[in-house]
Amino acid sequence: MATRRGFLGTASAVGAATLLTGQSASTASAATAGITATDETAARNAIRAVNTGMRSHYATLKTELTKQLSPVIVVQNNAGGGRFTLINGGKQTETVDPVPEYFELAKSIAHVPLGIYSVLAAYLSDQVPNIPNGDRVDPHDLDMIVTRAPGDKGWTTPLTGFRTTLNTALTKLGTANLPLDLENSCDKILSEAVKFIDASLNAGSFDMVSFNRFAATVYPSIRVNMTFAATAQINGIEGLMKRWRTLIGERAWSDLYVTVLSIWTTSELNQASIIIRRTMNQAKVDTHLIDLPTVETPSDPILVALDNLARIVQDNVAAEMVFNTDLKVADALKGREDLLSDEILQQIGGTAPAARTAAFGTAAATGACPITGRMAAV
Incomplete structure (x- = not known):
């Protein structure tokens, strides 16, 4: 970054090298300046x-600022298609689960193959199986997932238990009052799953080729479930956004912030974000729709969302006030970049003069500043 380089360029060679290596700045001058280790510690x-x-x-x-944020919608991704909280006038106005129940039901059955895989994964061979697109499996990742010795039968008990769960759902499916096409696809998935489990239990073994064949058989039905789930979520969320837009008015809606909390694995092209995006002020959506990936669902999602949003909003203003002479740095503060990222990339990415990218330890050892390449004064 220009400001960082400017500072280093005006520093003495000893000072710059010290700053970067962490070596004591008083090493060369303590004897003459009378600086003690205690003085140095106090100064630092x-x-x-x-x-x-x-x-x-x-x-x-x-x-x-957190108390003033308004209007804001906080979205918590969950199994039911999302929980939405409207904050208006600095107060939580309403919390709604707007997505129809068949969203969750369709996804529940679509997850059946993943449930079976999760039981069997630890008992796989650590060799990539001969299946279509097997070259896309990372052998090292597979090796870490496989934790059980060949021939271990520990999978039979949990798989039997899961079969009971699946068969119960299959038996009761006709009374769930689902749309006919969705009921038929769920029936296909559950029936084929029970069939695969029975064959594996009877044989006392399984292989990924047969599992892959099962998964391919039910995939068209999974696509049907995905279609129903997507339609349910779109209709539910867009209906709620329309109602809230009317509630708070066009002027407030044009300044709306939306924070979407999700785990990292669903944060890219998050389903709720995709739907909400087209209901927002299109001139501001890129800066006002904020995806917040988390490791796990926070205990207080509203607090986490507002705390992060407050940081974003105050950095947006601070960026223009503090770095108004360097718009690139201002944009970094307003975005997700670390302010030093550009500087680090320039120093290690080959864009700076060779002396600036010299081996760090070598430069320090020879007394040369690893940034300027100049020798320290003796």
């Missing part, structure tokens, strides 16, 4: 206190 702690103070004031501003 005083410098650290500056950042501590900044963070304290930043946190205070963020806490106050």
Whole structure:
């Protein structure tokens, strides 16, 4: 980053090398300047206190801003298609689960092959099976998943239990009052799953070729379930967005922020985000629709969403106030980039002069600044 390079360019060679290597700045001059280790520690702690103070004031501003955020919709992804909370006038106005129930039911049955795989995975061979597109399986990943020795029969008990669950759903399917096409696809998936499990249990063994054949057989039915689930989610979410838009008015809706909480594996092209996007102010949607990937569902999703949104909003303004002479850096603060990322990429990516990308340890050992390449004064 330009500001970082400018600072290093004006520093002495010893100072710059010290800053980057972490070696004591007083090593060469302590004897003549009379600087003690205690003095150095106190000075560095005083410098650290500056950042501590900044963070304290930043946190205070963020806490106050959190109370003012409005209008905001917080989306919690869940098995039912999403829970939506409207915050208007700084208060939680309404929380709704807008997606029809058959969304969850369609997805539940579509997950059957994944459920069977999850039981069998640890008992697989650690060799990539001879199946279509087997070259897409990472052998190392497979080796880590396989934890049981060849011939281990531990899979039979959980698979038998899962068969009971599947058969119960199959038996009761006709009274679930599902749309006919959805009922038929669910019947196909469940029937084929029970058939595969019975064959595996009777043989006392399984192989991924037969499992792959089962999965391919039910895949068209899974696609039917996916179609029903998508339609349910679109209709439910768009209906809610229309109602809330009328509730808060066009002016407020044009400034709407939406934060979508999801786990990392569903954060890219998140289904709720795709649907909501086209209901928002299109001039602002790229900055006001925010996907927040999490490791797991937070205990207080609203708090997490608002805390992150407050940070985003205050950084948006701070970026233009603090870095108004460098728009690239301002955009980095407003986005997901770390402010040092551009500088690091330039130093290690071959875009800077050779002296700046010299081996870090070598430059330090020879007394040369790894950034400027200049020798330290003796």
